Amino acid sequence: MAEAASAAGAPKVSRLDRRKARTRQALIDAAVRLIAEGRGDRASIAEITEEADIGFGSFYNHFDSKEQLFQTASEEVLERWGQMIDRASAGITDPAELFAVGTRISGRLGWTHPEIAGFLAGGGLDLLLDIPRGLAPRALRDIQAGQESGRFTVADAEIVLSALAGGLLGLLRMCQRHPERVNETTVDELAEAELRLLGVPGPEAARLVALPLPPTDTW
Numbered sequence: 001m002a003e004a005a006s007a008a009g010a011p012k013v014s015r016l017d018r019r020k021a022r023t024r025q026a027l028i029d030a031a032v033r034l035i036a037e038g039r040g041d042r043a044s045i046a047e048i049t050e051e052a053d054i055g056f057g058s059f060y061n062h063f064d065s066k067e068q069l070f071q072t073a074s075e076e077v078l079e080r081w082g083q084m085i086d087r088a089s090a091g092i093t094d095p096a097e098l099f100a101v102g103t104r105i106s107g108r109l110g111w112t113h114p115e116i117a118g119f120l121a122g123g124g125l126d127l128l129l130d131i132p133r134g135l136a137p138r139a140l141r142d143i144q145a146g147q148e149s150g151r152f153t154v155a156d157a158e159i160v161l162s163a164l165a166g167g168l169l170g171l172l173r174m175c176q177r178h179p180e181r182v183n184e185t186t187v188d189e190l191a192e193a194e195l196r197l198l199g200v201p202g203p204e205a206a207r208l209v210a211l212p213l214p215p216t217d218t219w
Contacts, residue, residue: 024062026052031073036118040070074127077119078134081106085138088214095146096200100191100208102139105216106168107187110175112216121172128165136161146198153199164194 030052034040039047045066049056063069089101109117120127129136140161146152154160171190175182188209195205 023054023058026054027069028073031069032119035122036115038122074131075133078131082134082138084216088216095142096151097208099142103191104187104213107171110172110182117172
């Protein structure tokens, strides 16, 4: 009875609201594809709405400008990816293992989620480091936790984060251009090198990247 009452009291979503939500998501998905394909900077609003398969006038019902759309798309994609890594690494408390898991999962984007890999590679370091949600804040949190616990010996967390983000982007771009040269071993070698850069001893870094990866849910 309580469940029925709760369901009865839940606000109903109208057909119009559902249509608005689908249109907004279509615009965000179009922005992600355009950035992934390297066409984001050149795309006009007319091209975006054509890519989204919606009417031109519908754009301004959701966003004031192309820049606002791309900012929103970037925040939502990075946050969703960050939440996926959070779920995969739930229960892990060691900052070094958390960092290894996040890097190893993200490095596999080239074949697990190629569109997201293209989106990150197309957006570059500004996308990864300047968006206040998503991957960078989580990586910075783990680096700082590692500093506090003595797992990491780097002096400046933000500087080393820039270097680590550059390594991930370079790998994703290589996977786009030369997919035959990037595989799970390549990704794990990058994760091991980045752990060593953070100050983790070589044998310990190798042990961490050899651990089974936790499963990830669907995008």
